[in-house]
Amino acid sequence: MRIRSRAAVAGAALAVAGTVLTAGAGQPAAGEPQLADSPDISVTNTKAHLDALQGIANANGGNRATGRTGYRASVDWVKAKLDAAGFTTTVQEFTTGTLGTTKSWNVIAEWPHGDANHVVMTGAHLDSVSSGPGINDNGTGSAGVLETALAFAASGKTTKNRLKFAFWGAEEQGLVGSKYYSAQLPQSEKDKIELYLNFDMIGSPNPGYFVYDDNPAGDAARDQLTAYFDGKSIPWEYIDVQGRSDHASFRAAGIATSGTFTGAEGRKTSAQVAKWGGTATAFDPCYHAACDDIDNLDLTALDRNIDAIGHMVWLYADKDYGTTPPPTPGCTQTNGTDVGIGDNTTVESAVIVSGCSGNASATAKVAVNIAHTYIGDLKVDLVAPDGSVYVLHNRTGGSADNINTTYTVNLSSEVANGTWKLRVNDNAGGDTGKIDTWTLTTGGGGTTPPPTCAAQTNGTDFAIADNATVESPVTIAGCTGNATATAKVAVNIQHTYIGDLKVDLVAPDGTVYVLHNRAGGSADNINTTYTVNLSSEVANGTWKLRVNDNANQDTGKIDTWTLTP
Numbered sequence: 001m002r003i004r005s006r007a008a009v010a011g012a013a014l015a016v017a018g019t020v021l022t023a024g025a026g027q028p029a030a031g032e033p034q035l036a037d038s039p040d041i042s043v044t045n046t047k048a049h050l051d052a053l054q055g056i057a058n059a060n061g062g063n064r065a066t067g068r069t070g071y072r073a074s075v076d077w078v079k080a081k082l083d084a085a086g087f088t089t090t091v092q093e094f095t096t097g098t099l100g101t102t103k104s105w106n107v108i109a110e111w112p113h114g115d116a117n118h119v120v121m122t123g124a125h126l127d128s129v130s131s132g133p134g135i136n137d138n139g140t141g142s143a144g145v146l147e148t149a150l151a152f153a154a155s156g157k158t159t160k161n162r163l164k165f166a167f168w169g170a171e172e173q174g175l176v177g178s179k180y181y182s183a184q185l186p187q188s189e190k191d192k193i194e195l196y197l198n199f200d201m202i203g204s205p206n207p208g209y210f211v212y213d214d215n216p217a218g219d220a221a222r223d224q225l226t227a228y229f230d231g232k233s234i235p236w237e238y239i240d241v242q243g244r245s246d247h248a249s250f251r252a253a254g255i256a257t258s259g260t261f262t263g264a265e266g267r268k269t270s271a272q273v274a275k276w277g278g279t280a281t282a283f284d285p286c287y288h289a290a291c292d293d294i295d296n297l298d299l300t301a302l303d304r305n306i307d308a309i310g311h312m313v314w315l316y317a318d319k320d321y322g323t324t325p326p327p328t329p330g331c332t333q334t335n336g337t338d339v340g341i342g343d344n345t346t347v348e349s350a351v352i353v354s355g356c357s358g359n360a361s362a363t364a365k366v367a368v369n370i371a372h373t374y375i376g377d378l379k380v381d382l383v384a385p386d387g388s389v390y391v392l393h394n395r396t397g398g399s400a401d402n403i404n405t406t407y408t409v410n411l412s413s414e415v416a417n418g419t420w421k422l423r424v425n426d427n428a429g430g431d432t433g434k435i436d437t438w439t440l441t442t443g444g445g446g447t448t449p450p451p452t453c454a455a456q457t458n459g460t461d462f463a464i465a466d467n468a469t470v471e472s473p474v475t476i477a478g479c480t481g482n483a484t485a486t487a488k489v490a491v492n493i494q495h496t497y498i499g500d501l502k503v504d505l506v507a508p509d510g511t512v513y514v515l516h517n518r519a520g521g522s523a524d525n526i527n528t529t530y531t532v533n534l535s536s537e538v539a540n541g542t543w544k545l546r547v548n549d550n551a552n553q554d555t556g557k558i559d560t561w562t563l564t565p
Helices: 043-058 069-085 135-155 176-184 216-231 248-252 270-276 299-317
Strands: 004-007 021-023 037-039 088-096 102-110 115-125 161-168 193-199 210-212 237-240 257-261 332-335 339-341 346-353 364-372 378-383 389-394 403-409 418-426 433-441 456-458 462-464 469-476 487-495 501-506 512-517 526-532 541-549 556-564
Touching: 037 299, 043 069, 043 135, 043 299, 069 088, 069 102, 069 135, 069 161, 088 176, 088 469, 102 176, 115 135, 115 176, 115 299, 135 161, 135 193, 135 299, 161 176, 161 299, 176 248, 193 216, 193 299, 210 216, 216 257, 216 299, 216 339, 257 299, 332 346, 339 346, 339 418, 346 433, 364 378, 364 389, 364 418, 378 403, 389 403, 418 433, 456 469, 462 469, 462 541, 469 556, 487 501, 487 512, 487 541, 501 526, 512 526, 541 556
Parallel strands: 115 161, 115 193, 193 257, 210 237
Antiparallel strands: 004 237, 021 037, 088 102, 102 161, 210 257, 332 433, 339 433, 346 418, 364 403, 364 433, 378 389, 378 418, 456 556, 462 556, 469 541, 487 526, 487 556, 501 512, 501 541
16 A cells, blocks of 8 residues: 555654553544453464465465465465354455456354444455465455454453454455445445444564555544554554545445555655654555565564554443444335545435335435535435436535535436435545535335235245355234244245255344255255244344355255244
8 A cells, every 4th residue: 555644643653552451542523433342453463374374375475465376375264264263254256357357255244233324444455466375465454354353252351332344355456345345235235334443564574554544434444543552652644544544435336434554665754764663665665565474564563553443442342333224115205314425425315215106206305415515526326226226416616615405307207116226426536525415305106005914935046156245135024923833935046066055044133043054965956945933033034044055066046935923
């Protein structure tokens, strides 16, 4: 990364205390979570993970780059660690390269507890460049995120929110893995991500202590990180990463992001030497080089940064984001959640229209309230559920402040119900702002009766690849109370070796009910109706059929499944 930093705090750098739990940081902003104790993430264990990644590189031509055997070996090693700790782990395949023919993979690990409507996600890229083993870039971030995930699983701690940990592929090819994940993720799932934290190069041998400051939506998390460092008497600087790591696609989606960084090929200034020690040379002289190996580390910097990761994960695991009520049916919907608009970024804010019959009106109304100091920078669009784009404002108004306008739009060709998005694109530097609130009145034909409690089917095919986990959802609505003790799950899976498969039903609260556990050997296909006691589960909500393929050579698909609660 070639990025700009700016000094923010000076002070004497002190080593992080080595007790199991250390005192929390300075005062967070009003309304932000507070934590009396922070975990001491083991630098010994993290170093052992780095030794393992070095060993993988040594055994695979000296690197762990996308398209090379060392990267797939890194994926398998990380997945095995997370599986053993009790995570639900998905290996997501995608392609990269100029012809789109090189396979790569993301590893996504979900802790199967906490409110799935409020997701706190932590990630790092797992790949190296082809010229070396990539131990600082980015074994350090990957190992730190991995050890934090394993420590949380071992802690026995309950969590209010759903935790996910991501290990991205093909970052060195242009953030390909994280961009693919974001592009494939439905908007309804993006809306559940409250925070994404990114850690890229956190053990540089001539380290600085930098905190991401490139996303106004993430200012609260940024301030928690700086307060943590303040509490440890570790001086820090803001850094304008400008989206040039794996948080970029989350930032572009309007999701809060932050992270830490200890420096790459840039040179440490004399002022920074006075602040942090070291020499007025590159933060990492082995950046993207063969010498980025197990000796290219500062373990003190690594220790401090992994403890910061642990602090943030523990803190935001229990942040009170409230409960998520179902949307109220109606042809007028408002989103009043602030969404920060950074320089040269695109952000979105969504509303869900339901209960309208037929198409929207030819005189639909879009009331927009955007606070911004130079509206000539902005393009503002309404995006329909089918992806059609209606331009509301296109870089007019020059240096005027703010947009407070109600637009009349002919939406008569669009079905009224669905997820509509206000998309704001900032096209210049120097001025930022936020979507304050917006309201869509689609018009349309009134309301429809509320749903009735009935069986639900998902007939969309979901491919089951080797060594992968896939899920297919259904949403139950209109039921009162709990499901029955004799609920039925009718499953139709096409697969050429069902002994490879584990099949679970996942309740809305995350509880897992095992339907099929690698039985049947080489037999083809599962066409079975299972009877399951779901009497402890609220019937309404999103249920998922989860299929995990645990071996190579045989693939298939979820053809269809039906849940009768």
